[in-house]
Amino acid sequence: MSASQSAVRSRAEAVKVSRTFDYLIIWTLFMVLIGGYHIHFMLTGGDWDFWSDWKDRRLWVTVVPIVSITFPAAVQAMAWSRYRLPFGATLCVLGLLLGEWINRYLNFWGWTYFPVNFVFPSNLVPGAILLDVVLMLSGSFTLTAVLGGMAWGLVFYPGNWPIIAPLHIPIEYNGMMFTLADLQGYHYVRTGTPEYIRMVEKGTLRTFGKDVAPVSAFFSAFVSILIYFLWHFFGNWFSQTRFVQST
Amino acid sequence: MKTIKDKVAKLSFVALLMTLSAAMLYTPTASAHGEKSQAAFMRMRTIHWFDLNWSKPVVEVNETMEISGKFHVFAGWPETVDKPEVSFLNIGIPGPVFIRAGSWIGDQLVPRSVTLELGETYSFRVLLKARRPGEWHVHTMMNVEGGGPIIGPGKFVTITGTMGSFTNELTTLTGQTIDLETWGLSNIYFWHGLWYLVGVAWLVYWCRRPVFIPRHLAVSAGKLDGLITDGDKKVAIIFFVGTIGLVLFGMGQANSKYPVTTPLQAGLMRGMVPLEMPEVSINVKVEEASYRVPGRAMQMTLTITNNGDSAVRLGEFNTASVRFLDPEVYQDDSGYPADLLADAGLSVSDNSPIQPGETRTIEVTASDAAWEVYRLSDLIYDPDSRFAGLLFFFDENGNRQMVMVDAPLIPVFI
Ligand SMILES: [Cu+2]
Numbered sequence: 213m214s215a216s217q218s219a220v221r222s223r224a225e226a227v228k229v230s231r232t233f234d235y236l237i238i239w240t241l242f243m244v245l246i247g248g249y250h251i252h253f254m255l256t257g258g259d260w261d262f263w264s265d266w267k268d269r270r271l272w273v274t275v276v277p278i279v280s281i282t283f284p285a286a287v288q289a290m291a292w293s294r295y296r297l298p299f300g301a302t303l304c305v306l307g308l309l310l311g312e313w314i315n316r317y318l319n320f321w322g323w324t325y326f327p328v329n330f331v332f333p334s335n336l337v338p339g340a341i342l343l344d345v346v347l348m349l350s351g352s353f354t355l356t357a358v359l360g361g362m363a364w365g366l367v368f369y370p371g372n373w374p375i376i377a378p379l380h381i382p383i384e385y386n387g388m389m390f391t392l393a394d395l396q397g398y399h400y401v402r403t404g405t406p407e408y409i410r411m412v413e414k415g416t417l418r419t420f421g422k423d424v425a426p427v428s429a430f431f432s433a434f435v436s437i438l439i440y441f442l443w444h445f446f447g448n449w450f451s452q453t454r455f456v457q458s459t
Numbered sequence: 460m461k462t463i464k465d466k467v468a469k470l471s472f473v474a475l476l477m478t479l480s481a482a483m484l485y486t487p488t489a490s491a492h493g494e495k496s497q498a499a500f501m502r503m504r505t506i507h508w509f510d511l512n513w514s515k516p517v518v519e520v521n522e523t524m525e526i527s528g529k530f531h532v533f534a535g536w537p538e539t540v541d542k543p544e545v546s547f548l549n550i551g552i553p554g555p556v557f558i559r560a561g562s563w564i565g566d567q568l569v570p571r572s573v574t575l576e577l578g579e580t581y582s583f584r585v586l587l588k589a590r591r592p593g594e595w596h597v598h599t600m601m602n603v604e605g606g607g608p609i610i611g612p613g614k615f616v617t618i619t620g621t622m623g624s625f626t627n628e629l630t631t632l633t634g635q636t637i638d639l640e641t642w643g644l645s646n647i648y649f650w651h652g653l654w655y656l657v658g659v660a661w662l663v664y665w666c667r668r669p670v671f672i673p674r675h676l677a678v679s680a681g682k683l684d685g686l687i688t689d690g691d692k693k694v695a696i697i698f699f700v701g702t703i704g705l706v707l708f709g710m711g712q713a714n715s716k717y718p719v720t721t722p723l724q725a726g727l728m729r730g731m732v733p734l735e736m737p738e739v740s741i742n743v744k745v746e747e748a749s750y751r752v753p754g755r756a757m758q759m760t761l762t763i764t765n766n767g768d769s770a771v772r773l774g775e776f777n778t779a780s781v782r783f784l785d786p787e788v789y790q791d792d793s794g795y796p797a798d799l800l801a802d803a804g805l806s807v808s809d810n811s812p813i814q815p816g817e818t819r820t821i822e823v824t825a826s827d828a829a830w831e832v833y834r835l836s837d838l839i840y841d842p843d844s845r846f847a848g849l850l851f852f853f854d855e856n857g858n859r860q861m862v863m864v865d866a867p868l869i870p871v872f873i
Contacts, residue, residue: 227669270721295674296686298695299665306658309651324554325591325622329644332740337654338702341661346701349686367706374709375650380720386561386568392631392639394724395848398570399558399627399639406547406602408572412723451549 238303245307249283250315253308257334259405261312262320264330264379265397266447268412269369269425274432275336277365278439280308284340284364285440288347288356289447298348300447305340309333329379330396338371340366361440365433369425489656497610499837500537502779504847504865506601507531508611509777512793513597518589520620523560526550526585526599529734530611534578534845535865541605543575543825545727549688550585551598551610556618557587558627572604572727579733580861589618590625610779614796633719650709657705661698737860740767741852746820748846750836752872756826757846759864763819770812776805776825778848779835783825785810788853801827812855844868 220226254260256279260272288300312333346360347353379393390398393415396408511528518524536542547575548562562569562585575581587597595618599611627639677686746760765771774789775782783804784791791800808822830836847865 218687230669230672233672234666235473237671244806255546294678295668295671296678297665297674298681298687299662302658302661306553306655309655311591313651326555327640327644329640329647331643332467332647332651335651335654337658338706340658341698342704344661344703345695348695349692349699365702370706370710371654374713375643375647377717377720378646379712380722382718382719382721384632385629388568388570389721389724390570390630391721391723392637392642394570395629396639399560400555401550401552401557401559403549403551403554403600403608406549406604406608407570408545408547408602408604410725413725441760 242303242307245283245287245304246311248310250311252282253280253324255362259409260411261334262316262331263397263402263405264332264376264393266410266412267334267341267372267376267379267393270413270428271411272334273369273428274424274435276336277339277368277432278435280305280334280336281339281343281364281436281439282443283308284343285357285443286447286450288343289353289444290348290451292353293448298344300347301340301343302337305336308336308362327396330400332375334368335372335375336368338367342367356428357437357440357444361437362433364427364440365436368432369429481840498841499779499835500607500841500845501540501606503835504533504535504845505539505540505603505606506543506609506611507533507777507849508599508780509849509861510793511599511612511617511795513614515618516614516618516794517619520589520592520618520622520625523586523588524557524616525584525586526597527582528599529580529582530599530601531580531861531863532575532577532865533865535763535847536577540601540607542577543601543603543606545572545604547572547602548583548585548588549600549602549608550586551600551608551613552595554591556591556595557597558594559585560588561586565734567728567731569728569731571725573731575731578735580736582729582734588627589620591621591622592618594618612796612799614794643773650810653705653806657698657702664694676793684794690838722863737858739860739862741765741771741860741862743850743862743864745864747869748866749871750830750846752836754826755828755830755836757765757825757868759823759866761821761823761864763813763821765813765815765817767854767860768815769856769858771813771852771854771860772810772812772857773805773821773823773850774849774853774859775851776823777851778825778846779833781827781829781833781835783827789851794868798832801825804829823833829873844870 218291257276260275261265266272284301284304286371287304291297291300316331316333317327321328322324342363343356347356348362350356350359376393379396380391382391383390385395385397508528508530511524511526513524515524517518532543548564550559550562562583564573564581564583594615596613597616598613601609601611603609628636629639629867630636667690674686677683687776742764744762746762748757770790773785775784775785781799781801782791782795783801785805785807786803786856788810791802804827806824809819810821813819844867845865845867847863850864852860852862
């Protein structure tokens with residue numbers, strides 16, 4: 213088919229069709245991300261993101277940014293190198309959060325009756341905005357990996373602190389000290405998640421005393437840089453167009 | 460145009476359905492009725508629950524009930540299951556239909572994992588506060604790291620009332636009185652909502668102009684000018700600075716609003732105090748034991764020596780929470796779950812009192828449908844075909860002695 217036999221007959225119609233495709237693609241992409249990113253994140257971040265009594269200042273801070281920078285890196289690679297669109301990370305994170313909220317609200321609360329203030333997801337939006345802006349302004353994946361990946365890891369804990377701080381108030385309960393988050397984990401019985409599975413406050417960062425969250429965040433940021441590199445390659449591979457030789 | 464719109468609508472609907480079903484795949488509840496499917500030897504040779512009591516059959520929302528009793532940690536713990544060095548006293552209920560208001564081993568509150576010693580007996584109690592109306596099977600349960608859940612007997616408890624009236628009021632160390640059921644909820648919605656809007660704003664900014672096709676054509680043709688304008692860069696910087704500003708603002712505000720916070724509490728608890736059990740003066744030797752498949756009966760030949768100073772009779776054989784009683788010696792009126800109680804399931808060839816100093820060899824038969832219903836007969840298919848259980852002897856004053864038995868089991872198929 214040559215250009216003169218185009219399916220659209222006027223410029224106005226072309227614009228209209230192009231716009232329709234925009235909505236179609238972005239909606240489909242968003243839905244695919246909700247599914248794919250969400251499943252990936254449940255399998256890797258899992259319990260750290262499900263329960264407030266796993267959201268600690270060592271492992272949650274370390275694990276969640278590392279396993280969640282994956283899809284944003286890949287989608288950024290696709291959206292930027294194919295379209296010069298700097299919203300890959302944000303699109304991913306909004307998809308993930310919507311999927312998580314649907315799951316937490318309908319399944320965790322609606323089906324199993326865990327209170328929402330026990331099963332809310334982690335906030336990843338600040339890191340996503342920073343990642344997108346760094347890519348857009350630098351135009352370089354190397355700089356985005358280093359500066360953006362660093363920002364992604366570092367902003368995670370402060371970006372979530374206003375949400376989890378009220379649950380870290382101490383309480384005395386039957387002669388022991390708990391945080392409210394610990395007490396949620398004790399009160400709202402999870403038959404399949406015994407206490408010893410909970411991986412919190414474990415690690416060897418003991419020399420840093422109580423200022424362990426920034427150290428964990430720096431470590432997480434460093435690994436996030438590496439993971440970003442790896443996954444932006446995946447994004448590139450997946451967004452390549454290859455043609456079959458005609459005979 | 461109309462057909463394209465229809466297609467968009469159709470595709471979106473399909474995608475939404477797919478997303479929802481993907482989200483549905485994960486449900487964090489464990490069925491409360493896994494008790495029968497657990498390998499028989501796990502239930503017979505790990506934790507033996509006894510003297511159990513469910514304090515109420517019916518509770519109203521906000522009321523409490525208690526499960527109390529004892530458990531014996533079997534000394535012949537199977538090789539295939541990790542030792543109970545890290546164990547957690549759990550409760551087998553379908554999700555948080557009750558909240559666990561407290562749980563104790565001995566007098567020690569056990570919100571965390573504990574170390575249990577083989578061969579010891581512990582007392583325990585779990586205090587539950589009713590939250591969600593319904594009829595729920597409430598099991599005792601011990602999780603053992605590397606071994607999985609060890610489920611004890613379950614009994615139905617009915618919760619009446621409405622869940623809406625449930626409250627979980629507590630006073631923190633900072634002096635606030637809160638309802639943990641909803642504490643911090645509006646704060647969570649506020650921050651998640653606010654940040655989601657920031658993300659949507661960024662997305663909408665870029666989607667106001669043509670997104671994919673024209674940009675793709677331009678990028679493919681190498682015409683990158685104009686795809687990112689100076690105005691875009693300004694907006695991006697505003698988003699960047701705004702994001703960092705909002706994070707810092709949120710953090711500062713949280714710190715001034717909640718100046719006292721502590722890290723999550725975790726750690727293993729050792730030194731659980733076992734129960735002082737009365738001195739055992741009865742010696743039991745298992746001469747042979749067989750399970751008769753057609754008759755659903757287990758037969759043991761026991762040689763019993765009474766080294767004590769009062770005559771005793773065998774009253775109960777308890778294995779995997781199934782209790783076989785000889786009604787002439789002992790009757791149970793504690794309201795033990797009927798399906799686990801064979802109140803006349805124990806017959807003894809000669810159950811006249813065994814006098815002090817006497818040694819007697821007796822034939823004991825424990826028969827009940829529970830062998831099949833609770834799939835205990837499956838133990839003949841276990842890799843290590845042994846059985847284990849608790850024998851309870853009584854003297855005429857009602858004093859009780861508990862003796863463990865543990866021996867190979869030979870199946871009889873004809
Ligand atoms: Cu059950």
